[in-house]
Amino acid sequence: MTKITEELNQPLLIDGAMSTALEQLGADTNNPLWTASVLDKQPNLVKQVHQEYFKVGARLAITDTYQANVPAFVANGYSERQAHALIKRAVQLARDARDEYQQATGVYNYIAGAVGPYGAYLADGSEYTGDYQRSEAEFKEFHRPRLMDILSVGVDVIAIETQPRLDEVIAVLKLAKELAPTTPCYVSFSLKNHATLADGTPLAVAAATVDQYDNVFAIGANCIPLERVAPAVTVIRRATDKPIIAYPNSSAVYDPQTKTWAYPHGHRSLASYLPQWLSAGVTIVGGCCTTTPADIALLHEKLTERSEREGTAND
Template sequence: MSIITKALATQSPLIVDGAMATELEKRGVDTANELWSAMALIHDPQAVRNVHLSYFKAGANIAITNTYQANIPAFERIGLSTAEARQLIATAAREALAARDSYRASASKPGLEAASGGPGRPLLVAGSAGPYGAFLADGSEYTGAYELTDAQYRDFHRERMRILADAGVDLFAFETMPNMGEVRALAGLLPEEFPEHEAWVSFSLQDDGHLCDGTPLEEAAAELDGNARIAAIGVNCVPLDVVTAAIRRIRTASGKPIIVYPNNGDLYHPDTKTWTPNPSGLSLAQLAPQWVEAGASLIGGCCRTTPEDIRGLSASL
């Protein structure tokens, strides 16, 4: 039984955390650079721990490490050594794990009321593996317009995954994946070189039925359905209004748990890296019940979401 399935047997749905960069910016961390939120690993790792802790306190069951944009080539590109890059990735995992330990310790104290089920609720740490497009830092995670060989994709992801695994993450998050060739490489790498670990795969979409590279969502989900090391399939960093239809498409093609963690409703413009405020006014908390009804069992937030959003989401479910 997968770690996700075991956790769902204790609590369903599971609550995934929210945005990291948004909260780091509130704490004075500059994320306007090619490393994005990963810059905090260099300048303020305590802020990363504090963000993770705020989400656990808000009711999250799953923390995603601050390694979406953190990979060895990216750190080397700004002048760090390979050893320094490896240490920073390990730091990201340790900060998430330390936040979980801190939350468990505080939530178990007599007289303290813990959010969402108390200190005994499932608490997991997922090691984020963002796509190769995130390393390019040109918006490619929203287009999928890049192509490497299977071996090149594996080489890009392998060392970050090994560091995260050795640091003690519970599973991997292959997230914001726009390119099916890259997903195939990761889906092969996982059972062959990380047989003790599992992962969820969450896609970046161009609409409710297609990955950013044009692959039909049902086709992508069906291809992963037979991989025993893939614990859940879903979407993230997508608009709120595509989530329900995407869940239904995935459900027709796979029996695995479905994970969704969309943006807060603000609209992102990759060309200018700017946001337009949420035109609908709807929130995660308002929409999550219909996502559960459609078949989702892991729900959280991505860009621009906050601990308050996760607290509201947890309460609504």
């Protein structure tokens, strides 16, 4: 494993959404490539988003490669060569932002290479349903080019995220072990409810299964409603002793037709839920779709206050 695992004796803060932050900067992500489309025309904005998250306290940045894959780029008019270049650019932008932050502050932050599910490539919301079927070989064939590009530039960890299907996760873990046996991975599932993956697999079974892979250093869930985090973490904790990762959305609801989010319960604060998440066992925490640097800043503030209280109590 890498240095990141040595820091998990206390909560580690991830960044928030790439999409929402890009949109706040004026980028148009309402297209089949989603945030990956910005890598071509406005790459400086992607770097700026990473920089903003580092400035508010994020220690782990997720690359803009969730929906960046070769078939998707080719389907949208790019050549395979251009597709590979854009995937590599996404990783380099995150690394550049990290390195510049380290030069300015002396703090070394981490880069997670995002591997979104096959369902994200379909661009129809399938990452929230798992309503697709592929063989292990087909999953590996789909994910291999992107993962090779990510690894060629270099990341601290591999983020196998928003995963609705256990069989796809197993295929990606085997591929990661083949391509980068010493690079740690985290697995973050997409859930139907607090106890079930989007495809119907019991969360307890999924967590116990990926727990057996020695290249997995953390297990959790992302892009789920705020109120679902604590009960889901409780289920995961029963199945593994590994660190648990959670980065929910703002309890928003996604419309795959318009590619927009609605807020049936209004905007909710991630920071207000943080105490119950930490009590349930979350070690790595941040935000997903609809969250912003402002959300991560509040989480950082709460984590800092908690650390200071614990430090005072131990004096």
